[in-house]
Amino acid sequence: MLVRTTARDGIRRSTAAARGLRATAVALLAAAALASCTQGGPQDAAPATAAPSAAPADNTDDTDQAEPAASEAAEEPALSAEPAPEAVRDAFATLQATLGDTCTPGAGDCAYFLGRVTRELTELDEAMRADPKGPGHFKQPLADMKALFTKLGTDRSTPRLEKHFSAIVGTRDGINTWMQDHPDDYR
Structure with missing residues (x-):
């Protein structure tokens, strides 16, 4: 029984780590896409892509919050100062x-x-x-x-x-x- 419980805990930790990495990757991709759409040039894009921080791999609460935040950032349209022609x-x-x-x-x-x-x-x-x-x-x-x-x-x-x-x-x-x-x- 102890072996099975230990194995389950190891699987849970690796699943949480994978979720954390996936959330981080999604957040970075969303930030990069948003930066490329809204920034004027390549010099402005570097700080925007470095802003997201990696979520701790073993904290599932932060991971669950990172995915919706990243998807909300990606869905938010960029507003322009003047109307489109x-x-x-x-x-x-x-x-x-x-x-x-x-x-x-x-x-x-x-x-x-x-x-x-x-x-x-x-x-x-x-x-x-x-x-x-x-x-x-x-x-x-x-x-x-x-x-x-x-x-x-x-x-x-x-x-x-x-x-x-x-x-x-x-x-x-x-x-x-x-x-x-x-x-x-x-x-």
């Missing part, structure tokens, strides 16, 4: 997806459609204002959206949106026409 393209694509849709004001089928078009216009407005080309490049569509948003005000209820159905759909269609004349902004 494709933000306008993506926002325009979602607005374009509404081109084949419509509704009948007063019939009760407009709540989703008008809410969606208004939301897509709002997101396109934000993307155009944040685009590296600057709001001056998108002068006409931004002016059209500003006029619409002024007309709508803060009340975005279904009756209010249905009242301005023509203005909402007209703004969407006008922006689509403008964007078709500026393919470099969405391709």
Whole structure:
């Protein structure tokens, strides 16, 4: 019985050591990947890869905590200071997806459609204002959206949106026409 218990303890210790080494390797790989994605050059990457410390091989509590911490660090996206240039393209694509849709004001089928078009216009407005080309490049569509948003005000209820159905759909269609004349902004 003593031999079996001693053998089990040895297996447990070697399993814990392997888990500790695996956790350390995962932490180092995650740190290296994160450093290569977020650092400006090779001189900045060296301190970031040296930061993780090895977990003690015989302490399973630290090992269990190291694996989730390493996976959380690897999953965390790096935030950039300025928006990606494709933000306008993506926002325009979602607005374009509404081109084949419509509704009948007063019939009760407009709540989703008008809410969606208004939301897509709002997101396109934000993307155009944040685009590296600057709001001056998108002068006409931004002016059209500003006029619409002024007309709508803060009340975005279904009756209010249905009242301005023509203005909402007209703004969407006008922006689509403008964007078709500026393919470099969405391709």
